Amino acid sequence: MKVLVIGSGGREHAIAWKLKQSKHVTELYAIPGNPGMDAVCIPGSVEDMPFILKTVEEKGIDLTVIGPEVPLCMGLADYLEERGHKVFGPRKESAILEGSKAFSKDFMKKHNIPTAKYEEVTDYESAVKALDAFDLPVVVKADGLAAGKGVVICETKEQAKEELKVMLDGSAFGDAGKKVVLEEFLTGFECSLLCFVDHDTIVPMVSAKDHKQIYDNNEGPNTGGMGTVSPNPFLPEGMEGTFKEKILDPFMKGLHEDHMDYRGVVFIGLMIKDQDVKVLEFNVRFGDPETQVILMRLESDLYEVMYGCATNTLKDVDVKWKDEQATCVVLASGGYPGSYEKGKVITGLDHLPEDIVVFHAGTKRNENNEIVTNGGRVLNVCALGHDLEETRKKVYDAIENIHFDGMYMRKDIGLH
Ligand code: AMP
Ligand code: GLY
Numbered sequence: 001m002k003v004l005v006i007g008s009g010g011r012e013h014a015i016a017w018k019l020k021q022s023k024h025v026t027e028l029y030a031i032p033g034n035p036g037m038d039a040v041c042i043p044g045s046v047e048d049m050p051f052i053l054k055t056v057e058e059k060g061i062d063l064t065v066i067g068p069e070v071p072l073c074m075g076l077a078d079y080l081e082e083r084g085h086k087v088f089g090p091r092k093e094s095a096i097l098e099g100s101k102a103f104s105k106d107f108m109k110k111h112n113i114p115t116a117k118y119e120e121v122t123d124y125e126s127a128v129k130a131l132d133a134f135d136l137p138v139v140v141k142a143d144g145l146a147a148g149k150g151v152v153i154c155e156t157k158e159q160a161k162e163e164l165k166v167m168l169d170g171s172a173f174g175d176a177g178k179k180v181v182l183e184e185f186l187t188g189f190e191c192s193l194l195c196f197v198d199h200d201t202i203v204p205m206v207s208a209k210d211h212k213q214i215y216d217n218n219e220g221p222n223t224g225g226m227g228t229v230s231p232n233p234f235l236p237e238g239m240e241g242t243f244k245e246k247i248l249d250p251f252m253k254g255l256h257e258d259h260m261d262y263r264g265v266v267f268i269g270l271m272i273k274d275q276d277v278k279v280l281e282f283n284v285r286f287g288d289p290e291t292q293v294i295l296m297r298l299e300s301d302l303y304e305v306m307y308g309c310a311t312n313t314l315k316d317v318d319v320k321w322k323d324e325q326a327t328c329v330v331l332a333s334g335g336y337p338g339s340y341e342k343g344k345v346i347t348g349l350d351h352l353p354e355d356i357v358v359f360h361a362g363t364k365r366n367e368n369n370e371i372v373t374n375g376g377r378v379l380n381v382c383a384l385g386h387d388l389e390e391t392r393k394k395v396y397d398a399i400e401n402i403h404f405d406g407m408y409m410r411k412d413i414g415l416h
Helices: 010-020 049-059 069-074 076-081 092-099 101-110 124-131 157-168 240-257 290-296 302-310 388-399
Strands: 002-007 027-032 063-066 118-121 138-142 151-154 180-184 189-197 202-204 213-215 219-222 227-230 264-273 276-283 325-333 356-360 363-365 371-373 377-385
Touching: 002 010, 002 049, 010 027, 010 290, 010 302, 010 356, 010 377, 027 049, 049 069, 049 076, 063 076, 063 302, 069 076, 069 092, 076 092, 092 101, 092 276, 101 118, 101 180, 101 276, 118 124, 124 157, 124 180, 138 157, 151 157, 157 180, 189 240, 189 290, 189 302, 202 240, 227 290, 240 264, 240 276, 290 325, 290 377, 325 388, 356 388, 377 388
Parallel strands: 002 027, 002 063
Antiparallel strands: 118 180, 138 151, 138 180, 189 202, 189 264, 213 219, 227 325, 264 276, 325 377, 356 377, 363 371
16 A cells, blocks of 8 residues: 655654554655655645645555644645545544634534633624633633644733734734634643544544643743653543543534544543543644654554544454553754754764664755754654653663754653
């Protein structure tokens, strides 16, 4: 089988790495891919639908796997499927669960999925009025896609008003902020619950914990994610039944009632407190860097699972996991998530222990064929082991070998 992966980050590298191990996959392509991938990387944009279609047809691709949310929200799955091609990734009508926070909150309310109290606003005056009903801190969220930066937790009403102003007038996030969701602030611990989905079946993956803030002890601004562990060490035993009853069953019922065609992965961001579970958000794609630790623990053949989702035969696939612990530490460019320099030569990747897996997140080859930094999050260093202590040690020891100018990482990934 010939498979095409759309995207270029650590998430897509992890997907490509796992697909490469499939007994079914004979040829693996990526648009645009990255230099770490053992795949044929074809330069091009993930948003260039005609080019992607042309590639699928020329190469005779059997399955296209769409990594990032932007092409999903643009309707890339619809575009390829309507032309007879198999796709892993939800259609536009379902991708809006990530593309619009207001849509997603309304979906949760309508289908009794527990979530924070909220109010949608589109003009500043009514927004300020609506603010009165919320205690502090209050969460202000741009409705549309904002590359992970559209959520601001405001400690004062003045700060909330300022955020509302710059979101609603378009200066903060353009059209993505023209509608805003005001939300009650929830406390507890967060858990990333990713699930494979097709029309009839939802299969939860093993749990993961992200570390979103840039500095140790969860301080500083949010990033796309600085490291992950799986399983989530905070998650008490036996929550599966609660997840199914309170979230997964109503989610599937909601998709059916609203006639939403969903085949791919749903990433459910959860806030959990004393067995009480609420949904923070839905993402319509794999998490990054959750995918890196989750797919390292997948025992089954990823192609079979993805093909099952794409063809509504997921119920026939036995999705099995390794009873091991996985840790991923992100190596970032100094300055991220603010501005940072690119083009720094990366050394040491050839001198790592065999049981370390490095996924490339933001790299490229320079004119001398050296691997250089090309993004905020640069590398994901990962290991599997018996427990968190062992994998943390393996990963941080391995990182001692890797160098690039300005390299930054959190030192507390996986510490409670
Ligand atoms: P979202 O993109 O909606 O998941 O928000 C990004 C991050 O903001 C989440 O992972 C949480 O850390 C935080 N967050 C979002 N909504 C809330 C909320 N209602 N209460 C507390 N924290 C939140
Ligand atoms: N790691 C969080 C996300 O992928 O949205």
